[in-house]
Amino acid sequence: MEMMTLILSLFLATLRLASPLIFASMGGLMSERSGVVNIALEGFMLAGAFAGAAVGHTYASAWAGWGTALIVGLAIGALYGLFVITLKADQIITGMAFNLLVMGLIPFLTKIFYSSTGSTPPLLVEDRFAFEPVLMAFALVLLIAFWLYKTRSGLWLLFAGEHPEALQASGVSVRKVRWMGVCASGAFAAWGGASLSLFLASSYSPLMTGGRGFMALAALIFGKWKPLPTLAACLLFAFADALQIRLQGVSIGDMKVPIQFVQILPYLVTIVALAGFIGKSRAPKALGKEDF
Amino acid sequence: MKRILGFVIGLVVALSLTLLAGENPLDIFMILMRSAFGSMYDLGLTLSYTTPLIFCGLSVAMGFHAGLFNIGAEGQMTMAVLTAAAMGVLFPNVPFPLAPILAFVAAIFAGALWGWIAGWLRAYRGSHEVIITIMLNFIAAGLASWFTLNIIPNPHSQNPETAMVSANYMFKDYDLIARLFPDTPANASLGFAIFFAVLMWIFLWKTTWGFELRAVGSNPEASHRAGISEKKVQMLAMAAAGALAGCVALSEVLGSAGQYRIGFSPDYGFIGIAVALLAANNPLGVVVAAFLMGALHKGASDLDLETTTITRDFSRIIQALIILAVAAVQGYWVWKQKKGKS
Numbered sequence: 001m002e003m004m005t006l007i008l009s010l011f012l013a014t015l016r017l018a019s020p021l022i023f024a025s026m027g028g029l030m031s032e033r034s035g036v037v038n039i040a041l042e043g044f045m046l047a048g049a050f051a052g053a054a055v056g057h058t059y060a061s062a063w064a065g066w067g068t069a070l071i072v073g074l075a076i077g078a079l080y081g082l083f084v085i086t087l088k089a090d091q092i093i094t095g096m097a098f099n100l101l102v103m104g105l106i107p108f109l110t111k112i113f114y115s116s117t118g119s120t121p122p123l124l125v126e127d128r129f130a131f132e133p134v135l136m137a138f139a140l141v142l143l144i145a146f147w148l149y150k151t152r153s154g155l156w157l158l159f160a161g162e163h164p165e166a167l168q169a170s171g172v173s174v175r176k177v178r179w180m181g182v183c184a185s186g187a188f189a190a191w192g193g194a195s196l197s198l199f200l201a202s203s204y205s206p207l208m209t210g211g212r213g214f215m216a217l218a219a220l221i222f223g224k225w226k227p228l229p230t231l232a233a234c235l236l237f238a239f240a241d242a243l244q245i246r247l248q249g250v251s252i253g254d255m256k257v258p259i260q261f262v263q264i265l266p267y268l269v270t271i272v273a274l275a276g277f278i279g280k281s282r283a284p285k286a287l288g289k290e291d292f
Numbered sequence: 293m294k295r296i297l298g299f300v301i302g303l304v305v306a307l308s309l310t311l312l313a314g315e316n317p318l319d320i321f322m323i324l325m326r327s328a329f330g331s332m333y334d335l336g337l338t339l340s341y342t343t344p345l346i347f348c349g350l351s352v353a354m355g356f357h358a359g360l361f362n363i364g365a366e367g368q369m370t371m372a373v374l375t376a377a378a379m380g381v382l383f384p385n386v387p388f389p390l391a392p393i394l395a396f397v398a399a400i401f402a403g404a405l406w407g408w409i410a411g412w413l414r415a416y417r418g419s420h421e422v423i424i425t426i427m428l429n430f431i432a433a434g435l436a437s438w439f440t441l442n443i444i445p446n447p448h449s450q451n452p453e454t455a456m457v458s459a460n461y462m463f464k465d466y467d468l469i470a471r472l473f474p475d476t477p478a479n480a481s482l483g484f485a486i487f488f489a490v491l492m493w494i495f496l497w498k499t500t501w502g503f504e505l506r507a508v509g510s511n512p513e514a515s516h517r518a519g520i521s522e523k524k525v526q527m528l529a530m531a532a533a534g535a536l537a538g539c540v541a542l543s544e545v546l547g548s549a550g551q552y553r554i555g556f557s558p559d560y561g562f563i564g565i566a567v568a569l570l571a572a573n574n575p576l577g578v579v580v581a582a583f584l585m586g587a588l589h590k591g592a593s594d595l596d597l598e599t600t601t602i603t604r605d606f607s608r609i610i611q612a613l614i615i616l617a618v619a620a621v622q623g624y625w626v627w628k629q630k631k632g633k634s
Contacts, residue, residue, distance in 0.1 A: 039422060083616060083619070083620055087620040087623055087624050088620075088623035088624050088626070088627040089616065089619035089620040089622070089623040089624075090619050090622070090623055092361055092422065093565070093569060093615060093619045094615075094616060094619055094620075096363065096562070096565055096615070097566075097612045097613075097615035097616045097619065098612070098616075100562060100566075100608050100611060100612040100615070101608070101609060101612035101613065101616070103605075103608055104605050104606065104607070104608025104609035104610075104611075104612055105609060107603060107605040108309075108313070108602070108603070108605060108606060108609060111313070111601055111602070111603055112312070112313050112601055210430075211426060211427070211430055214422075214423050214426045214427070215427075217420075217423055218420075218423045218427075221420060221423070258438045258442060259438075260434040260435065260437050260438035261434070261438065263434050264430065264431045264434040264435070267427040267428075267430040267431050267434075268427075268431065270423070270427050271413070271419070271424055271427050271428070271431075274413070274417075274419040274420065274423060274424065275413045275417040275419045275424075276417075290623070290627070291627075
């Protein structure tokens, strides 16, 4: 019986912890399938987490925060698009710079708004999400899977990342499709961040993403840039994370397992996943090509 | 020229942001300048930030030349600095000239190993080096924190730091640069950093290995056909990058602090990316760019005291905007030229 409760709680924790990853990796998918590398997911997530928590607290409503995260995500995605699509800046460098920018901007803003350099004030328990982000995350994956393979605009996105010349020749602007992909990427990743600050926690705390943006990217690669396998990869990483939390304070025989060893577990799993069983994971052909 | 233009644009945009916080951008600029170069003491601190930034900038640049993006300088540096501290604490009786040399060699080996892991995974397993190096950064931080707090903690302090290395590990008495800037952590490793930059320049442009490395960086397929083992080069380049980042042990442990302190780095590894970018990956340019970024970092440290709304985190905004501006000016320029030709 105790075993059952343990398994059930581990299962539920996995679902909860997976939701930020799922949103972020779907964000990565939108951008990368359109041909734009996106290392900025971490920064997008932080921006969404902060905006969501700040507005969610002000209006005492998680949904208000969720909506704000959407807008902020679209905006920062558009800004990213401005740099990598219009100005042709190097995509990886720009991505890293965006992460750095957000990490600098948030304390700048908290200082102005809350005269503190750290967190936002916490939301009341009843104002937080109870389970909604989990459902929304799964719904989003199904929606994207359907849209990508069954609709005309979904195919445009795929072609922008695989054969941009062909898409251009058929009269569709590759640039426009990539703009859309990158903006959606910002929005979804920001939702990933907001599900951290409005669902898993009750406020924004500095650097609360803890590398999840990069794990989402790893999940995307592991999932071969396909929605459903990516979802599975997110669940795997989330399981490692849930296990990590559960294992803290556990002893093997008389030896207490050091907490730091347990904490690095999700990062190790990510490396092993990328290095070990990835098989042939082929990136979209035009990924990172900046012409158009 | 393009880079200087980008630098200025980034700086101006960042300073204009301070208007939002109700500050005068010119005042902020003056505070930055004064805090960075105002006195010998300030300059000493600026130089003490410059040194690790040179090493990290060289590390990132080394990766770039081989076509790899090394985001792992932070982790490589952490492992190396920890190793140097561990040597100094665990083997206190090694005599002077040998001790720092031994610790230094151990440190760069640790850094090189951490880089090599990423290089090997990239070359032989096809893993994306950006994600791998970032994961390795987190793992390094975790290991370092465990080792520091549980194996060699400082018994005299509540701070999260290792015990002090024994005195024969430090080159303080022979340190001319430290004498010039009393009471600051500036030390002779600045000289080593510049020396390594020159060495790397010679390596890249005057040796066959350097040529092979750059060939792999510019066209891995062509190099493969020309008989260069691009996998081996990628692996070794990452190891070399790790060793360069590991040199920070010189300035941090052997030169100034004499211990590993958790959180000693204000993200040197990441600022190193900006440094390498600004320097166009030229090792000699890295020295200049590191000095600029070091000055910005030191300059921002006084913003906490001298303004009510702007904190030292502002240096991140400046750095990010400078990177973005340089990358955009650069990218747009290249694209325009390509368009003009075709």
